[in-house]
Structure formats: structure tokens, C-alpha cells
Amino acid sequence: MVLARLKEDIDTIMARDPAARSRLEVVLCYPGVHAMIAYRLSHWCWKKDFRLVARVISATAKVFTGVEIHPGATIGRRVFIDHATGVVIGETAEVGNDVTLYQGVTLGGTSLEKGKRHPTLLDGVIVGSGAAILGPHTIGAGARVGANAVVLDDVPPGVTVVGIPAKAVVRKDKTKAEEFCAYGMPTDEMPDPVARAMDALRDQITALSERVRELEGTPATVVPLTVARSEEEPPEVPPTDGNDQPPAKAAVSA
């Protein structure tokens, strides 16, 4: 049973982390796996009423993994705590199956009441790095919480929330399938940063040309910004009167 769960955890990481190269590497180098092993042991002790032993196991695991899971928390199967450091899961938190938590996630409480005060994450939820879910809220199945978001309310199933306080956002590309994505976002078609900078420059030049045209009352000369430009003839620049200064306001309004 214990070994079967461990194998399941390793399979989960192999499937969800593109950086994982071998099972041995996962067993040796993934603190999230070590934290889950320690949690299962501490949770077992907690349920058998060995409360102090459970707390000691949990506190010791925190030193070695950077993950603090209260032994009273309820955590499902195939839960992946990626990078692990700084994750805190409170006593009455409930985490479903196939949930992914990144480093720095807090499933915390906001009240000192003894009852349910931590969140419930249903199956398939992904919580981005540094996010905090505070209070006994329910995060619906398949919902995603953006990095550094602070969630103070329930999140409906399948919805993505970001920001402080977290609000629902619509995916830029709604045609993308909602299958699991490492890091909670698509990595295909990642835009080339140089191409993006060139695009931004071209947009800026077009806007400036448009503005100059408005001011001068002449047709705009938009120079297409392409990489091939340097190999071609230099663009024709409209003749000026030799004065590089922008036209004076009085001349513009004339």
C-alpha cells in the first residue's frame, strides 16, 4: 500500500514535470515527494490519536523539505508539490486528487475558531507559486489560481483566478484545450522576445508617424521594420527643409 502510493506519486511527477528525467531522480531530489511521505506517516499517527508524535514528524519534515503540512489536513492521491519550499497547509485544509501546488503556496485560515477554517481544493486544481488561499473557501474542480494571487472567496470549477484579491480571468486563447499544463499555462507557441520587441517598436513607429501626419497634415510615411531591411536599399526619406526640430505649434495650427 505504502509502496503503491509512492509509485503513484513518482508516476505523477514523471507525467507532470518536464524536468523529471528518471524515477530515481524523483525519489532522491524532489522534496515534494519526501513531504508527502512524511505527511502520510504523520496523518496516520494523527488519526490513531498519537497527536504529539504526528506533530513532531510534521515539524521534522518541515526542516528537511520546507513544506509544512499539518497532520490533521486531508490530502488526496497524486498530489504534486513542485519545488516545495515554503508551502503551508493548515489543519482543516482538504486537498482532492490530482492537485498541483507550486512553491510558496499557503492554504491558510483567517480565524481563530476551532472548526473548519482552511480551504478545500477539489480534484485537478492547480495553484501557482506564492498564491495564498485564505479561509474555508472551496476551489472548484479543475480551477487554477495564478501565481501570487490571494484568494478570499470560492472559485467555481474550471475558472482561472489571478490578482489580489483574486478575480476570474478569461484565457487569451479560448481555443486551447484545458488539459494539464506544467506551470498552469501553455508552453507551445511561446512568443520570441526579440520578435515581440520588434513588433512593439513597429507599433510605436506607426503610432508616431500617424501623430506626425496629424500635426503636419501630410500623408504618413511608415517605414516597415523588417530584418531584411539592412540588405536592401535604404528607405526613401521625404525631403525636409534641413531643420530637424519638430515644427513649432504655431506653424502646425496654420
Ligand SMILES: CC(C)(COP(=O)(O)OP(=O)(O)OC[C@H]1O[C@@H](n2cnc3c(N)ncnc32)[C@H](O)[C@@H]1OP(=O)(O)O)[C@@H](O)C(=O)NCCC(=O)NCCS
Ligand atoms: C494564472 C495562469 C494559470 C493563467 O494562465 P492562462 O490561462 O494561460 O492565462 P493567460 O496567460 O491567457 O492570462 C490571462 C490574463 O491573466 C493575466 N495573468 C496571468 N497570470 C497572472 C498572474 N499570476 N497574476 C496576475 N495576472 C495574471 C494575464 O496578464 C492576462 O491578462 P490580460 O488578459 O489583461 O492580458 C498562469 O498565468 C499562472 O500564473 N500559472 C502559475 C505558474 C507558476 O506558478 N509557475 C511556477 C513555476 S516554478
